[in-house]
Amino acid sequence: MLSKIGNVDRRIIYVLLCAVIAIALIKPVGLAIKVSAETKKVYDAIDRLPPGSIVWLGFEFDAGGIPELMPAARAIIRHGFQKDIRFVCGGMWTMAGDMATMAFDAVKKDFPDKQYGVDWVNIGYRPGNTIWLDQMIKDAAAASAGVDSYGNPLADLPLMQEFTGIKDAKMMIIFVTGTPGTPEYIKTVSTPYGIPLAVSTISVEVPGTMPYINSGQVLGGVLGMKGAAEYEVLVNKPGSAVAGMDAQSFAHALIILFIILGNIGYILEKKNSVAK
């Protein structure tokens, strides 16, 4: 009977997991979040930028990355606006423009003095992958057919008078879920032109991002939902990532519980087969 715990129906696992995540999201307990060194490095880098600096935001993800990357994007934009940083954004992923719109729409209501075209510009998605990125370094207007994500001529936007290409950015922050992503920015922009690069990535991309942070090619990382929650804490505006950390904590605890049960069942089953 005990050995059956090693073979629990997967539907039971699904239901329990769903219940744990839902309860933690509806009634968060507010577990303490400690800020990691990687997140602090990104925060400090933005903090050190002089007011008025232009930062490139690469929205290299689509809807699947929203739960982990959107809170990070919102917190970073909030931090930037607090420091009077201006943003130009775009990306190689088809939903880049929509993701940027979603992030800025959520933050702009708290900063009524910030205006589109003056404090931020959304170039949106453009095809061509690294070739587009390569063209964006020196001539953003030519690489983007002269219009932003909403069809406005770039020449009419005041911020674009100071931003002729990514080379004019003081820093780049990219939100990535895969390819094209971090390596493309390193080899095309940050290494050849010496523009500091920070990365916000989903959890599954963290192991692949660590070598770049260790080598200094990426100055820091807002890594997974954990990193997003840490950034929300740093800008003093807890949001969906902080709430999500409770859900993630309890979901991980449940999975660990099942792994332990599975191993107890496995050991018992092994003992039984030896006895027979």
Place this chain on the structure above:
Amino acid sequence: MKKELPIALGLVAGLIWIITTYFTGPRWVETVHQELSKWYQLAGAYMVMVGVVNLTRVHGHRITQKKKDWMYSIVALVCMFGIMIFGIFIAKDSNNPGWKTFYSQIIAPMNATVYSTLVFYIASAAYRAFRIRNSQATILLVSALIMMLGRVPLGAMISPVIPQLADWILNVPNVAGMRGIQIGAAFGGIATALRVLVGIERGYMGGTE
């Protein structure tokens, strides 16, 4: 000549790209680089057309032959041609709200749904796969437990050592392994590129060698 000409073209174009990427110098180097970038984008756009023809042939064949799950091929073709017709005849402007609807009401929710269901599969797979069958599986299991606890606030609540251990795993064994894989893949990429340039690798011409 049928074989030699594409190889020669590939060699010349590849060498020009390598030279103009790795070396800066006279103005013409940058001009050539920019011009080749435009050619690449044009070739990419043309390849979409080739892709449409190929997809139509493959799925058309599946439908006419009534192969397994042929009805999904109908869905694929209807979606592909539906969006093409919509773009060519109805929403000619890229700012048409119809495109926004396509993305925000259809693609985005489907994308998010597929991604979010992964958590259930991963949970079930972890339960079945992480068994102490031998010493290697045990190391994997212990690492997974440390990482799962160390990357959430619950781990620090249990013991401050757990996040430190998770950071060590991420920064030392993981970086060593990932760096090896990445450098290996880069060398593999260079070797493959050289094979294509000198005409040893001819897959792009439809051959196998």
